[in-house]
Amino acid sequence: MAGGNAIRGTRVGAGPMGESERGESAPRQRVSYWCANGHESRPSFALEAERPESWDCPRCGLPGGLDEQAPPKAPRNEPYKTHLAYVKERRSDEDGEAILAEALAKLRAKREL
Template identity: 60%
Template sequence: MATGGNAIRGTRVGAGPMGEQDHGYHADRTAVSYWDALGNETVRYFAANLPEEEIPEQIDSPQSGLPAGRDKDNPPALAKPEPYKTHLAYVKERRTDEEAVQLLDEALAAVRARRGQ
């Protein structure tokens, strides 16, 4: 059996000529590099006509999950996560101890009035 090349093997029936020129219009784009604290570089592409203020300063690095910035020498540090706060902790941020005592006294007075005491 001869090993001749089969020109249509692996192509679709009716497919046109192979080549980049037949794959549509490619929009102009700008490459922006981001670096994380471990030195990993990530390149993101944006439309060339996109205003500079719409290009994000930070992204999440897909390699490490750390925040990545556009300044190679000064990558952003990992933000310290805030501990979980209970409802009571948020209330204590809004109210002083004196206000808490006053509100408790008012609530107790309302309950006693309802109960007829």
């Protein structure tokens, strides 16, 4: 249990700070971004700031665009490929057989020594 002299309900930096102590905030504008699922995100930017063309939706993670009628399409994710799948893309079955035969010949030559 906390001691009797503990200050409760406060946090570091809390207090009667106002605009005068923090400085004035820049004028802001809210911009609407729309994702493919129809979610609207409204981040705020400083008036002088350049607003980005896309903004990730905080609800579903898809990219959102400025046009509600034509939001960006969801990115296409390639399925995970194994090492063997990449090897099969680079080599034909005949190449594989030739490499295997060469490796086996080297191993057999070492055994005979």
